[in-house]
Amino acid sequence: MDPLTSPLLTDLYQLTMLEAYLREGMEEEAAFEFYVRDLPAGRGFLVAAGLESLLTYLGELRFSAAEIAYLAGTGRFSRSLLDYLAAFRFTGDLYALPEGTLFFANEPLIRVVAPIVQAQFVETRLINLLHFETLIATKAARCVLAADGKALLVDFGLRRAHGAEAGLLAARATRIAGFAGTATVLAGARYGIPLFGTMAHSYVEAHATEEEAFVNYGRANPANVTLLIDTYDTLRGARHAAAAIKRLAAEGIRTRALRLDSGDILTLSKEVRALLDQEGLGEVQLFASGNIDEHGIRDLLAGGAPLDGFGVGTKLDTSADAPYLECAYKLVEYAGQPRLKTSPGKATLPGRKQVFRRMSAGMMAGDTIALAGERYAGEPLLTRVMEKGRRREGPADLAAISRTVGQQLQTLPENLRRLEGDPPYAVGISPALIRLREETRNRYA
């Protein structure tokens, strides 16, 4: 029962609802849509991510004999449900915004169309994957906007990411958003993401002197020398590094960069840069890490910090200022009839929907959420990516997704490229959809 693929990684109610649907013979087609109700404070846009993980999950979804045996052993489920689950496959259609698409509140990122038992069952893991990858791709894109092409960004967040899968998926999500790479080795192995690494303070501490540590590290890793200089005192560390760099250079080993990880990075980076330049080491770059997010990147660069790159960790991989999105996966149609809920603050829009995006002078100029059958100004963003349980195209190329994000960020209105995300992007709802909401409300609520 591998947690990453097991269908038991779900909520109990999915199974109890299936029990009821099967007993009632409710097997007609349903449409569910996944969307984000409200953007977190300070977020002006979201970056679609997680589709690739979802397609893999749906394509491989099946219950093993051990999983069926566990469910049988709970005594909660009927034999007919267990038999049904043993043969369970996802055979539905999936419509989606391509990964890397910028999107906004209430716009469906995914539409699942399948017999209701299937479309319902996949809810929990679908949300779990789309929510997290979108959350991190969005945070990472904000870092990319803050860096504004002036500094290279690297994901350093694995250690404080929430578990193994979060660390791995965060590396992918940050790469999509435009990061140069990650420190997470497995993300290199699995996704081909470029790897970056330096050294820990412990490495310096274990040596008698900083200079000795730096020289030894360079000799052992001559192709990739980045030296961490803040173990004791950053400026003293920079002088020790300068001495080591020259010794290494005499051996033909080039030092790429120094890393600062604490203290007043703005001031220290200027002082270290000046020291290196005085020593004739102008080609050695400076890299900063330590509690940095998009605000830190923006402020440091705006202050003239001569930094060539940032390692962005905890605040990125946990999306610390907005650690979750108010997202939902909601029934919008069953048995040919639109459906909705009207709970206060959580009301839904019924019916299968499409998002149309208008461009003006090469810039995003406004979206309309309309019914799927409508023709509207602008480009329809949702496309069918899975048909009868089979994906229509092979795995998406990460570099291509990353280019999509880069292009879309360039077409984002200037006010949304600033980190405050205010005023919000214009998203309208088509009159036909508003009428359908009223009609459906009158029918059911």
Add this chain to the structure above:
Amino acid sequence: MDPLTSPLLTDLYQLTMLEAYLREGMEEEAAFEFYVRDLPAGRGFLVAAGLESLLTYLGELRFSAAEIAYLAGTGRFSRSLLDYLAAFRFTGDLYALPEGTLFFANEPLIRVVAPIVQAQFVETRLINLLHFETLIATKAARCVLAADGKALLVDFGLRRAHGAEAGLLAARATRIAGFAGTATVLAGARYGIPLFGTMAHSYVEAHATEEEAFVNYGRANPANVTLLIDTYDTLRGARHAAAAIKRLAAEGIRTRALRLDSGDILTLSKEVRALLDQEGLGEVQLFASGNIDEHGIRDLLAGGAPLDGFGVGTKLDTSADAPYLECAYKLVEYAGQPRLKTSPGKATLPGRKQVFRRMSAGMMAGDTIALAGERYAGEPLLTRVMEKGRRREGPADLAAISRTVGQQLQTLPENLRRLEGDPPYAVGISPALIRLREETRNRYA
């Protein structure tokens, strides 16, 4: 390369440092300690969790042929490092606070003693596991304190947890802290945690009427009937539920509870309770969910909400108000010599340490962080749990850990049982440790 067990789920610098250590012949014994530098705002204590996951990881740590082949293919590493990794095993000792122990800033949760290459290599995944499980056990313990034995708590957080492992480990961490159970089926299968489940709004929406949905659900799941009443209008939903409950009762099916998931839960819970009581349905319980955390639980119960239980989800499984801890895994000794770093704001305490806890009249009365060799008033909290790579005892029993947390919460000073966590618990540092810090600073920094 299973992300949950692969040694490649690590930072690149672990491997580049190993390259250097091996080249330098630095294989002497090191001691590293994991601790939390500062408690997040509003947190008065932490609950130790993650040791079981860590013991499993260390015990099974090895590189597969595919992993070695990947590393070889990067061209970054020497043949001697790859050969070393192919035979890599963790053969060190581990000292730990037992899972469920309450602890505070700067107190070591774990001490690893092993050849430096081993003790260093395990850093990333060690932090990844201990950090997350401790984060969530702590948040969950706060919910338990807020509920104060008056309401049953259930983990509903999987869908917005950060990936699969986070959802699964959160179920375990919340169970340790005193939750009654989880909605996550796989956590039932893997840890034996009791499962709870209700129904989704979509289930109600897919039916022509709420009453029909409720009756059908009850017939399909007669042993566990909890009805969700806020799809359209909570009070109307409660009336529909009352009618359904009576129809089910006539068929011998007992309804356990109604669930409220939106709106003004304080007011609605009182109104629904009154309605049920008027209908002679006093034994039907009320359960609330929807954006609830320890503050919501405390405020609802303080306001007299007649709630019997809470489903706690997103804010719990993401620890939304404090989504990370300022934790570190730091070298404290190498080759018999204490070590430290002095980076501003991130300085460490050198040497192998022990935590002594004093009790007074059955209550926790203050801790002292001392050197491991010292004898101090109070009980020493760190014990050896792994020796030469072998764990000394089998897997800990979840129920026993949960009892430990419950007992320790009862001995926590009253001011820390309140959610503000202020003033902080008294943690002193032994004079010998302070002297060692000065001596070590003078030697290295």
